[in-house]
Amino acid sequence: MGTILKLIAKRLATGLVVLWLVSLIIFSGLEFLPGDLAQEILGQSATPESLAAFRKELGLDQPMHTRYLKWLGGVFHGDFGKSLSNQRQISELIGVRFANTMFLASLAAIIAVPIALTLGILAALYRNTFFDRLINVLTLSSISFPEFFIAYILIYLFSVKINFFPSLANISPDTPLWDRVYICLLPAMTLTLVVVAHMMRLTRASIINLLASPYIEMAKLKGLKKARIILYHALPNALAPIINVVVLNLAYLIVGVVIVEVVFVYPGLGQxxxxxxxxxxxxxxxACSLIFAATYVLLNLTADILSIITNPRMLYPK
Amino acid sequence: MTSPKKKENHPLLKITGLHIEGQSDDAWIPIVKGVDLTLDRGQVLGLIGESGAGKSTIGLAAMGYAQPGCRITAGEIWFDGVDLRELRRRERRSFRGVRIAYVAQSAAASFNPAHKLIDQFSEIPVEHGVHSRADAEADAIDLFTRLQMPSPETIGYRYPHQVSGGQLQRAMTAMALSCRPDLIIFDEPTTALDVTTQIEVLATIRDIVEQFNTAAIYITHDLAVVAQMADKIIVLRYGEIVEAANTRIMLSDPREDYTKSLWAVRSFKKTAAAPEPEPVPLCKVEHVTAAYGDEPVLHDISFEIHKGHTVAVVGESGSGKSTAARVITGLLPPLKGQVLYKGDPLPPDYRHRTKDQLRQVQMIYQMADTALNPRQHIRDIIGRPLAFYLGMRGAKKEARIRELLDLIELEPDAFIGRLPGELSGGQKQRICIARALAAEPEFIICDEVTSALDQLVAEGILRLLDRLQQELSLAFMFITHDLATVKAIADEVIVMLQGEIVEQGSKISIFSPPHPEYTELLLSSVPEMDPDWLDKTLEERKHLSIKSADQ
Structure with missing residues (x-):
């Protein structure tokens, strides 16, 4: 257990460094964008005087490093500051939307992960058969289309043609859970189609790779059933790579939903x-970027810990 | 199923006209070409031959199993009155593990790393519905005790990586016995073990076969081992039976030339005596202590290697033989001590050595397969050190590559443009030798260079190395665990145990008594062709109560 705790501490420390670098990159990146909030709000016809006055009010007249340090100081106290455009507290602004994004991501994960693993295992079991090829072609085509394209196709099929699901995923904090699931199903299906291929193919490849190992041959020579060989002998040893790809895709579900949220006008972080x-x-x-970065760092850490826990060689040293 | 008529007094296993094919690219090529054999209850049959002879394939076929990429094309496999080939898949499965069990070559690879030994043991009786889980566990402990495994009550609750190789091999034998099968296939069960461990496992296997009156097929390439284990022996070559006879007859009076040649391999001896040692040794290791991280591996070892001499370093796995080589080559800088080359200290880290210092010490590895880049042609593999160390190019380099190929007895025109994958194991090892020679070193470290080769091929390599030593007055540091090889080629011997040198001296002094206790154990553990050797040795050990490092 000591090794795991040490690993967690080490990774959290490097995670902080990563987050700091991310904040620097985002901050300077945004600096280079043409125009600023004052220009955006007051429009092209604003006089230089009114622009300068408005900038002063927003604190935009100060040099970049001063603003950055001030902001960083705030973050260390848990204060992300106020939104410049509507003066609301950012933490409150983000809170609800983060919860929404997590809800959508979780829903997609609950659908995608079991499907991907099952398909991967089945494809490995019946490899090079028609079933295997069909699964591969389907998942590969779904990953090859851009997300917005899949989203619109689904909207066309399920909202326009048969009017089964709403085309806009508009939820508010007081929408009941079941309605939320119903409303979010279409965006969740879009996300599922995007991530399944990756997870399914890695599961298939990991298991096929293991099927050549001597202990699998041994299991066959022990007269065990095929299902037991795959589930009891191959799968536990394939877990580490599978966990890694699953977690990477979970991170994508949270961070990569931007386009899907925009298409479905879903009130999440991406929007x-x-x-x-x-x-x-x-x-x-x-603030949003930091949350996304932190999600990546934490999920990757989770993947590493799970890989250790599922590997007796690392969990129980000699 | 239409149950075949059960004949009384039928043999336990009767294989007739067995043909097996293997897939190579798109074609099916024959691996086993019409093999017949019979085995009675309680009898042990030794299958022996070089790699590619089809021994393992036949062993697996006795379970009605063909490996992926292989298929049984003809023949009958009668097990206890049932033709396994005629059965449906499910019926065939019900035989495996229960009536016919398998013990694999590498227990370390054949135990699933994700599950405890007891789980893998209990799986067979429980899944086949022979015993309950609780009964299976109790039986496991009983078998572990009978197989003299340490702490039999608890060892099953460990994971494979927590148990030593010799114990794992015993655990696998125990697992094979879990349903008290009528037949066990032992596929090179001791090949991956050290000699001192091997003798224990051999004794265990023979006890078990006697105790349970189990029949066995014992597959090996080691004649001396099969002589101890088998009642009768079948010699195989290219998938055909060369000769079959009872063990004692086969050993004392082999009829076929091929069998005789197998028997004769162990007679190779170094051709000339070593030259007088020069005053300054070529390579001198002084008080070296080394560790991997926090784990100490070598403790204050010192030895010398003289020009034109072969120094054999022997010891079991983990004794520090290869680590000593890594210190000399600078791959592992020592914590204490130093390495002198012709009296001058070498920088501890290879990165600080000059090109010329690097050139003088070359290495040849055990696995020629992994030591050669599969994507490079032989020309590039041998040409690289010529260009790197000696700055050769163009026609001069090409001429030298051909010269080197001649030197290692491979026809230059035929081999220079080939890829390693197109070569046999022995040929690959020859290329590795040529690559080492290309640097024109005076000192070559050979790390188990013959261990992965068949005896006949290995002997060819030894003859080649011996000839090269005479012609180029090379010094060899010959790392091996095989004492027969040591006897054949060494001038001096260093015996290592747990990172220390137990004994060192000339070959004659090492091999003549009195020995330190460990050397005695090591020497007496090497199987001999005498079928009574195992009994005699075990009897002697009972009196001396020597224990192996494994226990």
Missing amino acids: LIVDSVQKRDMPVVQ
Whole structure:
């Protein structure tokens, strides 16, 4: 257990460094965007005087490093600052939307992960058969289309043609859970189609790779059933790579939903970040980026810990 | 199923006209070409031959199993009155593990790393519905005790990586016995073990076969081992039976030339005595202590290697033989001590050595397969050190490559443009030798260079190395665990145990008594062709109560 705790501490420390670098990159990146919030709000016809006055009010007249340090100081106290465009507290602005994004991501994960693993195992079991090829072709085509294209196709099929699901995924904090699931099903299906191929193919490849190992041959010579050989002898040893790809895809579900959220007008973090970039509302963009980066760091850490826990060689040293 | 008529007094296993084919690219090529054999209850049959002779394939076929990429094309496999080939898949499965069990060559690879030994043991009786889980566990402990495994009550609750190789091999034998099968296939069960461990496992296997009156097929390439284990022996070559006879007859009076040649391999001896040692040794290791991370591997070892001499370093796995080589080559800088080359200290880290210092010490590895880049042609593999160390190019380099190929007895025109994958194991090892020679060293470290080769091929390599030593007055540091090889080629011998040198001296002094206890154990553990050797040795050990390092 000591090794795991040490690993967690080490990874959290490097995670902080990563987050700091991310904040630097985002901050300077946004600096280079033409125009600013004052320009955006007051429009092209604003006089230089009124622009300068508005900038002063927002604190945009100060040099970049001063603003960055001030913002960083705030973050260390848990204060992300206020949105420049509507003066609301960013933490409150983000809170609901983050929960929404997590809800959508979890829903997609609950659908995608079992499907991907099952298909992967079945494809490995019946490899090079018609079933295997069919699964491969289907998942590969779904990953090859851009997400928005899949989203629109699904909307066309399920909302326009048969009117089964709503085309807009509009939820509010008081929408009941079951309705939420119903409303979010279409975006969740889009995300599922995007991530299944990756997870399924790695599961298949990991298991096929293991089927050549001597202990699998041994299991066959023990007269065991095929299902037991795959589930009891192959799968536990394939877990480490599978966990890694699953977690990577979970991170994608949270971070990569931007386009899907925009298509379905879903009130999540992705929608917020797109709006804020358009408005040059930098504190909000900063905060969202940090949350995304932190999600990546934490999920990768989880993957590493799970890999250790599922590997007796690392969990129980000699 | 239409149950075949059960004949009384039928043999336990009767294979007739067995043909097996293997897939190579798109074609099916024959691997086993019409093999017949019979085995009675309680009898042990030794299958022996070089790699590619089809021994393992036949062993597996006795379970009605063909490996992926192989298929049984003809023949009958009668097991206890049932033709396994005629059965449906499910019926065939019900025989495996229960009535016919298998013990694999590498227990370390054949135990699933994800599950405890006891789980893998209990799986067979429980899944086949022979015993309950609780009964299976109790039986496991009983078998572990009978197989003299340490702490039999608890060892099953460990994972494979927590148990030593010799113990794992015993655990696998125990697992094979879990349903008290009528027949066990032992596929080179001791090949991956050290000699001192091997003797224990051999004794265990023979006890078990006697105790349970189990029949066995014992597959090996080691004649001395099969002589101890088998009642009768079948010699195989290219998938055909060369000769079959009872063990004692086969050993004392082999009829076929091929069998005789197998028997004669162990007679190779170095051709000339070593030259007088020069005053300054070529390579001198002084008080070297080395470790991997925090784990100490070598403790204050010192030895010398003289020009034109062959120094054999022997010891079991983990004794530090290869680590000593890594220190000399600078791959592992020592914590203490130093390495002198012709009296001058070498920088501890190879990165600080000059090109010329690097050139003088070359290495040949055990696995020629992994030591050669599969994507490079032989020309590039041998040409690289010529260009790197000696700055050769163009026609001069090409001429030298051909010269080197001649030197290692491979026809230059035929081999220079080939890829390693197109070569046999022995040929690959020859290429590795040529690559080492290309640097024009005076000192070559050979790390188990013959261990992965068949005896006849290995002997060819030894003859080649011996000839090269005479012609080029090379010094060899010959790392091996095989004492027969040591006897054949060494001038001096260093015996290592757990990172220390137990004994060193001339070959004659090492091999003549009195020996330190460990050397005695090591020497007496090497199987001999005498079928009574195992009994005699075990009897002697009972009196001396020597224990192997494994226990």
